[in-house]
Amino acid sequence: MIKPIIGNIDFIESLRGKKATFMLALSNTKTANIAGITQAGIPKMMHLTPTLDSEFLCSGEVRSLENIAQTPKGVPTPALITRAVHLLAPYSRIEILDLGLEVKPKIDYFKIHNFNIKPSQSIAKKAEINAQELFEKGVAFGQEYEPQDEYIILGESVPSGTTTAMATAIGLKYKVAECFSSSFKDVPNNIREQTLKLALSHLGEKDDIFTVLSKVSDNMLIFNAGFILGLNNKIKIILAGGTQMASVLLIVDRVLKLMGGTMETSNLALCTTKWVAEDEHSDLKKILEELRFPIHAYYSDFDFSLSQHPALKLYDQGEAKEGVGAGGSLVYGELNGLCKQAINNKVEEFLK
Amino acid sequence: MIKPIIGNIDFIESLRGKKATFMLALSNTKTANIAGITQAGIPKMMHLTPTLDSEFLCSGEVRSLENIAQTPKGVPTPALITRAVHLLAPYSRIEILDLGLEVKPKIDYFKIHNFNIKPSQSIAKKAEINAQELFEKGVAFGQEYEPQDEYIILGESVPSGTTTAMATAIGLKYKVAECFSSSFKDVPNNIREQTLKLALSHLGEKDDIFTVLSKVSDNMLIFNAGFILGLNNKIKIILAGGTQMASVLLIVDRVLKLMGGTMETSNLALCTTKWVAEDEHSDLKKILEELRFPIHAYYSDFDFSLSQHPALKLYDQGEAKEGVGAGGSLVYGELNGLCKQAINNKVEEFLK
Numbered sequence: 001m002i003k004p005i006i007g008n009i010d011f012i013e014s015l016r017g018k019k020a021t022f023m024l025a026l027s028n029t030k031t032a033n034i035a036g037i038t039q040a041g042i043p044k045m046m047h048l049t050p051t052l053d054s055e056f057l058c059s060g061e062v063r064s065l066e067n068i069a070q071t072p073k074g075v076p077t078p079a080l081i082t083r084a085v086h087l088l089a090p091y092s093r094i095e096i097l098d099l100g101l102e103v104k105p106k107i108d109y110f111k112i113h114n115f116n117i118k119p120s121q122s123i124a125k126k127a128e129i130n131a132q133e134l135f136e137k138g139v140a141f142g143q144e145y146e147p148q149d150e151y152i153i154l155g156e157s158v159p160s161g162t163t164t165a166m167a168t169a170i171g172l173k174y175k176v177a178e179c180f181s182s183s184f185k186d187v188p189n190n191i192r193e194q195t196l197k198l199a200l201s202h203l204g205e206k207d208d209i210f211t212v213l214s215k216v217s218d219n220m221l222i223f224n225a226g227f228i229l230g231l232n233n234k235i236k237i238i239l240a241g242g243t244q245m246a247s248v249l250l251i252v253d254r255v256l257k258l259m260g261g262t263m264e265t266s267n268l269a270l271c272t273t274k275w276v277a278e279d280e281h282s283d284l285k286k287i288l289e290e291l292r293f294p295i296h297a298y299y300s301d302f303d304f305s306l307s308q309h310p311a312l313k314l315y316d317q318g319e320a321k322e323g324v325g326a327g328g329s330l331v332y333g334e335l336n337g338l339c340k341q342a343i344n345n346k347v348e349e350f351l352k
Numbered sequence: 353m354i355k356p357i358i359g360n361i362d363f364i365e366s367l368r369g370k371k372a373t374f375m376l377a378l379s380n381t382k383t384a385n386i387a388g389i390t391q392a393g394i395p396k397m398m399h400l401t402p403t404l405d406s407e408f409l410c411s412g413e414v415r416s417l418e419n420i421a422q423t424p425k426g427v428p429t430p431a432l433i434t435r436a437v438h439l440l441a442p443y444s445r446i447e448i449l450d451l452g453l454e455v456k457p458k459i460d461y462f463k464i465h466n467f468n469i470k471p472s473q474s475i476a477k478k479a480e481i482n483a484q485e486l487f488e489k490g491v492a493f494g495q496e497y498e499p500q501d502e503y504i505i506l507g508e509s510v511p512s513g514t515t516t517a518m519a520t521a522i523g524l525k526y527k528v529a530e531c532f533s534s535s536f537k538d539v540p541n542n543i544r545e546q547t548l549k550l551a552l553s554h555l556g557e558k559d560d561i562f563t564v565l566s567k568v569s570d571n572m573l574i575f576n577a578g579f580i581l582g583l584n585n586k587i588k589i590i591l592a593g594g595t596q597m598a599s600v601l602l603i604v605d606r607v608l609k610l611m612g613g614t615m616e617t618s619n620l621a622l623c624t625t626k627w628v629a630e631d632e633h634s635d636l637k638k639i640l641e642e643l644r645f646p647i648h649a650y651y652s653d654f655d656f657s658l659s660q661h662p663a664l665k666l667y668d669q670g671e672a673k674e675g676v677g678a679g680g681s682l683v684y685g686e687l688n689g690l691c692k693q694a695i696n697n698k699v700e701e702f703l704k
Contacts, residue, residue, distance in 0.1 A: 013411050014461035017371065017442025337440045 002331050005277055005285050007296035011269050015236065016335045018150040022091040022325065024057060025156045026050035027099035027219040028119035032159035036191045039075065041159050047102040050157035053079040053324045054096050054105040057086065063106040075314045076351065078326035082155065084346035085329040089336035092149045099219040123167050123199035123216045131213035131222050138223040142230020151236035153332060155325020156244060158220045163192055165247035167199045167216035172209065172254045174290050179283040180243050209254055225251035233264040240328020242276035242321060246287040253291045262293070269296040272327035274303055275315055300330035306344045309351055354683050357629055357637050359648035363621050367588065368687045370502040374443040374677065376409060377508045378402035379451035379571040380471035384511035388543045393511050399454040402509035405431040405676045406448050406457040409438065415458040427666045428703065430678035434507065436698035437681040441688035444501045451571040465493070475519050475551035475568045483565035483574050490575040494582020503588035505684060507677020508596060510572045515544055517599035519551045519568035524561065524606045526642050531635040532595050561606055577603035585616040592680020594628035594673060598639040605643045614645070621648035624679035626655055627667055652682035658696045661703055
């Protein structure tokens with residue numbers, strides 16, 4: 001079932017039966033190399049996670065490493081969910097946005113948009129992003145993009161992306177520090193807080209927006225904020241993610257405020273998982289309520305209650321919550337006739 | 353299973369796997385306010401039925417009243433069937449035709465075509481329809497309509513619509529009085545016959561077609577006859593209904609005769625339910641045989657034999673038969689891979 005977080009159900013119901021383009025935005029930030037800051041990947045191989053996620057989503061195979069990304073506790077990547085939906089109710093097309101990858105995915109025939117973007121530095125070391133140029137690349141991409149389907153679902157894979165999203169929100173002076181999730185159940189507050197504190201200490205009182213973003217943000221957040229503005233409401237787009245996608249919207253909001261501008265957002269929504277929407281350690285709704293423009297937000301109530309698989313049960317226990325557009329994909333699956341049992345079974349097949 | 357009523361199976365088989373636009377034509381006639389004339393709705397709230405049906409079909413929610421339309425005996429609206437199919441094998445899009453509603457549906461994001469049409473008066477009081485103008489609006493809509501899918505399924509929700517359909521057929525001098533169904537099992541012949549008699553008594557010997565329609569018809573019938581002529585065979589269209597949709601075709605037939613014209617009907621068909629096609633109190637096939645043009649007609653053999661739910665069993669007992677495009681939707685579901693059990697289960701979910 002699809003449930004509203006903000007707004008009524010009509011936006012998403014109007015997309016029932018319609019096909020979407022799935023875009024996967026990938027980037028690396030060296031923030032992920034800080035020991036213990038994220039569990040989205042394999043220790044020492046964290047930087048490979050977006051590469052492997054995109055390979056698995058597109059081809060069903062993991063090519064740049066022997067095994068599909070697993071966290072130390074054995075939580076399988078949410079790419080399994082996105083891939084399962086794609087097998088059962090396929091997207092019209094999948095397109096990859098390379099927003100600064102250490103290792104290019106080994107995929108043929110799929111559209112990989114390349115913007116000559118480099119992985120960003122750790123936010124503990126001022127990130128070193130050319131934020132304005134990156135933002136402008138996003139705007140240009142949105143302006144030039146010619147929609148091929150009725151709507152776009154935009155997912156992401158950025159290891160340690162929730163940390164950079166949180167730094168971004170605080171750096172832009174939104175009062176939402178308590179609202180951010182982590183992909184850890186036992187939120188590793190010490191490492192994260194130390195990193196955040198250090199990152200934010202680099203900000204000066206008079207830093208403008210783009211200077212702030214250049215120091216504490218990540219490529220995915222900045223580019224996609226530009227992308228959304230560049231699209232200018234010409235096609236319906238679903239941001240498929242939790243607090244990271246909410247931070248993309250905070251950047252949009254902050255830029256609009258800077259320009260004294262407004263944006264038509266009737267074609268914009270956010271979709272996430274039940275694990276994010278009902279998470280007690282974060283508050284997505286409250287972040288979205290900071291926005292000065294109206295937004296629709298939904299979640300799928302899919303969970304692994306039908307599964308006996310211990311690795312999948314970890315999702316229901318809060319060990320992993322979102323990523324690779326899993327929430328948006330679950331919503332897409334439901335809009336195209338899939339039931340919980342079918343998705344559950346398909347995900348389980350991958351683990352056999 | 354899809355079974356032919358008239359013609360071979362090829363028309364409908366050629367649509368297997370193809371996506372459709374579902375159009376729901378809604379109107380009110382004050383004929384429905386005559387006590388006991390219809391059970392399609394809640395007493396005193398009969399006029400809300402099309403509004404509630406469209407809200408439920410599009411959003412899964414009933415917004416203009418607390419509960420979904422139920423008849424006094426507790427027969428749930430056939431909108432449940434149409435919605436169930438839409439959840440399992442979604443239409444590409446749903447569009448609403450407002451052909452004169454008392455209360456506008458509370459739906460965002462869905463296309464609602466507005467033609468500035470007012471609800472019609474009771475046929476006991478000469479209906480007061482500007483039939484020629486209404487017909488011309490239908491023709492113009494058909495001419496201007498740009499198909500977005502491979503075919504259209506056109507359903508309706510018009511309380512007491514079978515009575516106005518019968519008055520229309522008789523008023524246009526088709527010898528089909530015995531062929532009309534009612535949504536009642538125990539057809540309330542007295543109230544209906546009195547109403548029909550009164551309505552038909554207003555017709556003069558020399559009344560032309562549009563004068564007849566203005567006195568004894570309803571907006572849905574007249575507009576859609578124009579719509580079909582305006583489409584002029586440019587896209588396949590399935591009239592999803594029983595005797596009401598047959599009366600739309602009688603109007604088309606009568607207008608063609610008036611003009612001495614012919615119409616290519618190779619893209620035109622009618623689909624209904626088993627409850628209509630096998631109804632002993634009516635004879636859809638015989639009505640269709642009055643037409644001077646060839647037509648395909650089919651029905652789905654779906655019934656609630658797999659259900660134990662007493663409210664749904666009422667369909668199998670003849671208490672309700674068709675509406676909100678239920679028959680056409682069942683055919684669409686079968687053309688897109690749905691089985692009886694899946695549809696049955698989904699409808700039952702709504703009643704939990």
